[in-house]
Amino acid sequence: xxxxGTGFLEQLKSCIVWSWTYLWTLWFFIMLFLVYILRxxxxxxxxxTTVSMFLNTLTPKFYVALTGTSSLISGLILIFEWWYFRKxxxxxxxxxxxSHLRPLLGGVDNxxxxxxxAANGDADSNRQSVSECKxxxxxxxxxxxxxxxxxxxxxxxxxxxxxDMNLSAQDxxxxxxxxxxxxxxxxxxxxxxxxxxxxxxxxxxAHEALELNECATAYILLAEEEATTIVEAEKLFKQALKAGxxxxxxxxxxxxxxxxxxxxxxxxxxxxxxxxxxxAMCARKLGRTRExxxxxxxxxxxxxxxxxxxxxxxxxxxxxxLQAYADVQAVLAKYDDISLPKSxxxxxxxxxxxxxxxxxxxxxxxxxxxxxSTAEMNAVEAIHRAVEFNPHVPKYLLEMKSLILPPEHILxxxxxxxxxxxxxxxxxxxxxxxxxxxxxxxxxxTFRMIPYPLEKGHLFYPYPICTETADRELLPSFHExxxxxxxxxxxxxxxxxxxxxxxxxxALLTHQFPELMGVFAKAFLSTLFAPLNFVMEKVESILxxxxxxxxxxx
Numbered sequence: 001x002x003x004x005g006t007g008f009l010e011q012l013k014s015c016i017v018w019s020w021t022y023l024w025t026l027w028f029f030i031m032l033f034l035v036y037i038l039r040x041x042x043x044x045x046x047x048x049t050t051v052s053m054f055l056n057t058l059t060p061k062f063y064v065a066l067t068g069t070s071s072l073i074s075g076l077i078l079i080f081e082w083w084y085f086r087k088x089x090x091x092x093x094x095x096x097x098x099s100h101l102r103p104l105l106g107g108v109d110n111x112x113x114x115x116x117x118a119a120n121g122d123a124d125s126n127r128q129s130v131s132e133c134k135x136x137x138x139x140x141x142x143x144x145x146x147x148x149x150x151x152x153x154x155x156x157x158x159x160x161x162x163x164d165m166n167l168s169a170q171d172x173x174x175x176x177x178x179x180x181x182x183x184x185x186x187x188x189x190x191x192x193x194x195x196x197x198x199x200x201x202x203x204x205x206a207h208e209a210l211e212l213n214e215c216a217t218a219y220i221l222l223a224e225e226e227a228t229t230i231v232e233a234e235k236l237f238k239q240a241l242k243a244g245x246x247x248x249x250x251x252x253x254x255x256x257x258x259x260x261x262x263x264x265x266x267x268x269x270x271x272x273x274x275x276x277x278x279x280a281m282c283a284r285k286l287g288r289t290r291e292x293x294x295x296x297x298x299x300x301x302x303x304x305x306x307x308x309x310x311x312x313x314x315x316x317x318x319x320x321x322l323q324a325y326a327d328v329q330a331v332l333a334k335y336d337d338i339s340l341p342k343s344x345x346x347x348x349x350x351x352x353x354x355x356x357x358x359x360x361x362x363x364x365x366x367x368x369x370x371x372x373s374t375a376e377m378n379a380v381e382a383i384h385r386a387v388e389f390n391p392h393v394p395k396y397l398l399e400m401k402s403l404i405l406p407p408e409h410i411l412x413x414x415x416x417x418x419x420x421x422x423x424x425x426x427x428x429x430x431x432x433x434x435x436x437x438x439x440x441x442x443x444x445x446t447f448r449m450i451p452y453p454l455e456k457g458h459l460f461y462p463y464p465i466c467t468e469t470a471d472r473e474l475l476p477s478f479h480e481x482x483x484x485x486x487x488x489x490x491x492x493x494x495x496x497x498x499x500x501x502x503x504x505x506x507a508l509l510t511h512q513f514p515e516l517m518g519v520f521a522k523a524f525l526s527t528l529f530a531p532l533n534f535v536m537e538k539v540e541s542i543l544x545x546x547x548x549x550x551x552x553x554x
Contacts, residue, residue: 060514067507074500133466139310163473178267186213216244234282344421347386354379359434396422414467415482
């Protein structure tokens with residue numbers, strides 16, 4: 001019985017929801033009809049006459065104040081809506097309507113997948129979307145003390161966000177600590193140092209650890225945060241390398257003696273790889289590019305399984321600086337594989353190499369007359385592939401947007417990755433004659449091949465919708481985040497802008513021409529109610545007078 005009663009209530013509720021969804025016009029006309037029938041007992045005509053007499057006694061100043069207040073309120077709503085849209089990318093009124101009012105009216109939230117759709121694989125697609133919005137360590141991240149802090153000293157701006165630095169702290173705790181650190185006093189101090197928020201407290205802890213022992217991670221922290229030049233950072237990293245190699249050799253001999261020794265060896269391996277990679281980056285920044293290339297190649301041969309550091313992206317940038325394009329092609333042949341994750345560095349470097357073969361003689365006028373050759377078609381397709389992967393990069397390469405210092409973490413296919421790529425690779429595109437001209441002529445053609453709305457991609461997965469939110473967390477507030485696809489202004493911003501302008505114009509006209517606006521208002525209202533009066537007259541002429549009299553008496 002209880003189940004039958006519950007089923008009946010659910011059916012009744014669904015019927016009511018259906019009636020409100022599809023028969024609202026019928027409800028509206030029924031209510032109008034009832035109001036018209038009951039106009040005599042409700043004294044609607046008398047009340048309307050009283051209201052009209054009251055309105056006629058009002059002076060034009062009242063209407064000026066009324067329209068002016070309406071304009072002010074709608075203007076404040078417009079300012080708030082615009083601020084909310086710029087910060088969060090959506091309309092506040094629309095968000096409240098969808099979240100609170102739509103369920104009350106019986107609407108269904110399309111963003112919430114049903115049980116059937118989840119069973120059909122929506123859960124897998126959601127997991128894929130989350131993985132696409134994973135934040136990665138920037139392979140070419142700068143040094144805090146020698147580069148980021150110098151920018152702060154000169155400009156007074158903070159190039160790193162708290163979210164970005166917090167992710168770096170988590171990375172350091174993952175790579176540079178293990179469960180056995182409490183057994184060694186210096187490592188125990190560094191374990192606490194990586195958790196410190198205050199930079200000076202971290203630096204002091206590193207000096208304290210070095211007083212106890214030659215600690216590789218302490219040298220790393222000082223090289224990253226205390227050194228004010230790349231030369232100083234390189235000296236500290238060389239000291240860290242000496243200490244790190246000793247720890248690595250000792251833990252390598254004991255790694256099979258238990259789980260704790262294996263974890264310690266894994267930590268020492270991460271420390272050693274990090275030190276060697278940063279030493280190679282120091283050599284690259286100091287102009288010793290060939291030495292940097294050799295160090296990176298040796299590191300990739302010695303630790304081929306540690307692909308999480310993406311050392312091949314550092315190698316590609318250094319090889320491009322040497323203009324060793326054959327070696328660049330060899331690296332791409334290994335890492336630009338369908339089974340491996342892509343990046344802006346991989347896609348745009350492949351496009352640069354193909355553009356290099358034709359860009360010096362490319363002319364858009366000649367290409368439009370004779371058509372594209374096979375090599376030019378390959379170059380254009382490579383550019384389209386790169387732009388589809390990350391559509392934010394071309395504006396930075398073409399200097400249509402200003403560059404900032406890249407963050408320590410990037411979001412693949414996002415604005416943060418575009419900044420990190422263009423910051424280091426813009427010079428390589430400029431060095432290839434005509435490459436930027438070819439990019440300028442062809443990159444926008446990519447968007448004609450991508451389906452819109454972006455329900456499916458052309459060569460890659462659909463562009464993730466979460467990039468804007470993550471990029472706003474990674475990039476400083478003074479940078480205008482690039483958004484793709486470009487969002488149109490919400491309806492309520494346009495509506496409030498029109499309402500504010502219209503009421504302000506009415507207030508001004510009423511103040512300047514009160515009599516003329518009064519005549520115009522009366523003419524407008526009479527015209528507005530003319531169709532309703534016409535319908536009422538037709539209804540009275542069609543219905544019998546006796547029936548109409550009985551209905552009004554009811």
